[in-house]
Amino acid sequence: MITGLTVHDVRFPTAAAGDGSDAINRGDYSATYVELTGDDGVTGSGLTFTNGRGNELTCAAVRALEHHVVGHTVEELCTFEGARTLTADVQLRWLGPEKGVIAMAAGAILNAVWDLRARRAGKPMWQLLAELPTADLLAAVDFRHISDALSRDEAAAILDKGLAEYEERLAHARDAGLPSYTTSVGWLGYPDDKVRDLTRRAVADGWTAVKMKVGGAIDDDVRRARIIRAEIGPDALLMLDANQVWDVDEAIANLGRLAEVDPYWMEEPTHADDVLGHARIQQALDTITGGRCRVATGEVAANRVIFKQLLQADAIRVMQIDACRIAGVGEVLAELLMAAKFGVPVCPHAGGVGLCEYVQHLAFFDYLRLTGSMEGRMVEYVDHLHEHFTDPVTVEHGRYRLPSRPGYSVELRPESIAEFSFPDGPAWRG
Amino acid sequence: MITGLTVHDVRFPTAAAGDGSDAINRGDYSATYVELTGDDGVTGSGLTFTNGRGNELTCAAVRALEHHVVGHTVEELCTFEGARTLTADVQLRWLGPEKGVIAMAAGAILNAVWDLRARRAGKPMWQLLAELPTADLLAAVDFRHISDALSRDEAAAILDKGLAEYEERLAHARDAGLPSYTTSVGWLGYPDDKVRDLTRRAVADGWTAVKMKVGGAIDDDVRRARIIRAEIGPDALLMLDANQVWDVDEAIANLGRLAEVDPYWMEEPTHADDVLGHARIQQALDTITGGRCRVATGEVAANRVIFKQLLQADAIRVMQIDACRIAGVGEVLAELLMAAKFGVPVCPHAGGVGLCEYVQHLAFFDYLRLTGSMEGRMVEYVDHLHEHFTDPVTVEHGRYRLPSRPGYSVELRPESIAEFSFPDGPAWRG
Known part of the structure; x- marks a missing residue:
């Protein structure tokens, strides 16, 4: 039984430094931070970014x-019916549905x-996830509105196969870690010299995959690339990210110019809701780059129905799940299972606050239980704000190491909560 | 210059009566009610439902x-660049983007x-809208992310044509009013006898088009239909509305049974984000009904990009705009113009609180300036809560009459605001 819920408004003043700036966002990275207490005294932490x-x-x-x-059990809330009490509340649902503020809040809580x-x-x-019986994992997945793309039996088959190969995969994951890439080299707010220096340092640190932001003036984008x-x-590998600023035809035209830097993927080339637009862009990229460059999106995709269509329409060849924009672990499971069925690699969105901490678990689970492949899989890494967590990620030579402490790794340090609470923490006063 | 903004949380206790209940919603109809004051003392009212x-x-x-x-001018906020300061705020945008709580709040304000x-x-x-110069209307439309479906020149041509035929169309609109339909007969919360009585009364009142809710047990749906x-x-005409509860294949199967009542349209057969699913359902309906039954959706469609795709994919043959889920008049204009280009009739969503008051203006504008046709056009009508407005709709013999008072007709009576303010108004105390 869950007996208590506390929520903290925690904000880090990152906007001034230009960290995290891109074509459309310039943020003070923040967390809606939820602490739950169980009747056994065990606590649970979740956040939405x-x-x-x-x-x-x-x-x-x-x-x-x-x-x-509060007053409900962990067991019931880990089923899709339990999650639906949050995402399909007969009154609050209208504010989404299944998207935006309500979905994000549900994500913080359910995580x-x-x-x-x-x-x-x-x-x-x-x-926990990789070792759960197939039936328990299926109980967390809401197949409503995705049954035309993934049946319960198909999901069960994927999960059963993973269980059979679990020990072997685990040994490899422990040994190899998970491939990663860094987004710290090319924020739009950075001048050319800083971009060059950061890239040089990233190469020295062992990174072999980096991402840059585009979507400014196209000449500037090409020069920085x-x-x-x-x-x-x-x-x-060089990945590009336009954060949705382009129209469909504009994206295709700009990719004609950016193709010279041999991009590995083109992230968020246009509006995140535009399934048909992404499909057209992927088709154009097949022509322009002979299929080398893949469309990637997902960090602001609202729910499993959007991901379903992106897969059905062959609109993405890299699927970028987020851990807390959507309504928590059950919703993520649905998305990972669909990606596994369609054979599209998942490269989770991270950065922000706590997103690296979250998604490492999902990416390891995806490898261990769903795909057994690291081919084309990479987890985003941004070196911001990890010091505020009690169990921060470990990334060595461009690879995430398997986390060992219990839980989902997004517990904030009490002193960080106090310092950065908005508006009354010392960091925000005066 | 706008010098003041006040917002009221106004809620009407409708849930208990079963009014407005359907397959997924059971609400206390409410308004986020915004009052603006200009430096000339003129006020403006907007709400989101x-x-x-x-x-x-x-x-x-x-x-x-x-x-x-506050501190900005009406003129700048009526342009798409002005509207974008709300919908694309570099920090708040993350909470949507362009959907949910932020879009709805922007809608209340911009309206x-x-x-x-x-x-x-x-x-x-x-x-105001029908008589604006084409350039002024175009200045309100954000073509970003829809330029692959509607160019500025195409929009201008539609608007210019409407201006030339304005006087003739206006005479007809004044005379004929706008066709309407009623949704008051078949809420899921009503027993069979009440449905029969309400339908009989609706026929006596002159209604020739009615809508019922489906999405319960299919046998019950067929019996009530x-x-x-x-x-x-x-x-x-009999329209069906499933409020998104069905999966795609389930919708197709259920429509095979409901076809016997010759439905004119099938509204929200599945998840509102599922463009590809709606397209499959429309294809199936073409087979089942020989093209008689049309897929309709839009009341929770988040933005112009979703509508764009519904039109591009031939997923809807009736487009149901909402006046305040999306980010206000400019966004609606984009949607109406796309519908006009694609030749899909717009039948606005109404009901709730103030939605009838709002959309009558949009539907008349659509007729007067964009399409010049009432063929297949109907505005939803629900006979709830009109008494709280200072300029309520007039509907006679199933037709909306042209409103005559200045403004957008959603000004609430001061005594209604006081009575139903949440949580401190008399209606909610105790």
Whole structure:
């Protein structure tokens, strides 16, 4: 039984430094941070990431959903029916549906519920998930509205196969870690010299895959891309991210110019809701690059129905799940299972606050239980704000190491909560 | 210059009566109600409709957007660049993007801005819009992310043509009013006898088009549909609305059974985000009904990009815009123009609180300036809560009459605001 829920509005003043700036966002990285208490004294932590202003809205949404959580059990809330009490509340649903503020608040809460479950089991989240019986994992997945793309039987077959190969995969994951890439070299807010220096340092640190932001003036984008390609050499991977600023035809035209730097993927080339537009862009990229460059999106995709269509329409060849924009672990499971069925690699969105901590578990689970392949899989890494977590990620030579402590790894240090609480923490006063 | 913004959390206790209940919603119809004051003392009123719980979130979102409004002019906020300061705020955007709580709050505010503009001009909103020069209307439309479906030149041609035929169309609109249909006969919360009585009364009142809710047990849906069809006779139109509860294949199977009542349209057969699913359902309906039954959706469609795809994919043959889920008049204009280009009739979503008041203006504008046709056009009508407005709709013999008072018609009576303010109004105390 869950007996208590507390929510904190925690904001880090990152906007001034230009960290995290891109074609459309310039944020103070923030967390709507949820702490649950169980009747056994075990706690659970979850958060949703926001960009500063408006974090009070996701906090208020958590409070609006609290009555579906307190007094209920972890077991019921880890089923899709339990999750639906939050995402399909007969009144709050209208504010989405299944998207935006309500979905994000549900994500913070439901992730905290799963964290509590993992802590009770004494296992890191990846391990809890990877070792659950197939029936228990299926119980968490809402097949409503995705049954035309993934049946329960298909999902069960994927999960059963993974269980059979679990020990072998685990040994490899422990040994090899998970491939990663860095997004710290090319924010739009950085001048050319800083981009060059950061890229050089990333190469020295062992990174062989880097991502840059595009979507400014196209000449500037091309110039910055050439700088980075020159620094990383021809064999390393260079990913581009336009954060949705282009129209469909504009994206196709700009990719005609950016193709010279041999991009590995083109992330968020246009509006995130535009399934048909992404499909057209992927078709054009097949022509322009002979299929070398893949369309990638997902960090703001609202729910499993959007991901379903992106897969059905062959609109993406890299699927970028987010851990807390959508309504928590059960929704992520649905998305990972669909990607596995369609054979599209998942490269989770991270950065922000706590997103690296979250998604490492999901990526290891995806490898261990669903795909057994690291081919084309990479987890985003951004070296911001990890020091505020009690169990920060470990990334060595461009690879995530398997986390070992129980839970979902997004527990904030008490002193960080106090310092950065908005508006009354010392960091925000005066 | 706008000098003041006030927001009220107004809720009407409708849930208990079963009014407005359907397959997924059971709400206390509510308004996030915005009042603006201009430096000339003229006021503007706008609202977004919510379903009860969570109305405090849209109210808080209005406050989060206030600094983009107060101190700015009506003229700048009526352009797409001005509207973007609300919908693409570099921090708040993350909470959507362009959907959910932030979009709805922006809708309430921007509609209030346009109301203020219309009051200053001394014209009802339909007239303000229908008489604006083409360039001024185009200035309000954000073509970003829809330029692959509608060019500026195509929009201009549609608007210019409408201006040339304006006087003739206006005479007809004044004379004929706008066709309408009623949704008051078949809420899921009503027993069979009440459905039969309400349908009989609707026929007596002159209604020749009625809508019922489906999405319960399919046998119940078929039984209730037969009752209504028997009452209205073979020539009246019967529309079905499933409020998104079905999976795609389930919708197709259920429509195989419901086809016997000759439905005119099938509204929200599946998840609102599922463009490809709606397209498959329309294809199936073409087979099942020989093209007689049309897929309709839009009341929770988040933005112009979703509507764009529904049109591109031939997924809908009736487009149901909403006046305040999306980010206000400019966004609606984009949607109406796309529908006009694709030749799909617009039948606005109404009901709730103030939605009939709002959309009558949009539907008259659509006729007067964009399409010049009433063929297949109907505005939803629900006979709830009109008494709380200072300029309620007039519907006679199933037709909306042209409004005559200045503004956008969603000004609430001060005594209604006081009575139903949440949580401190007399209606909610005790």
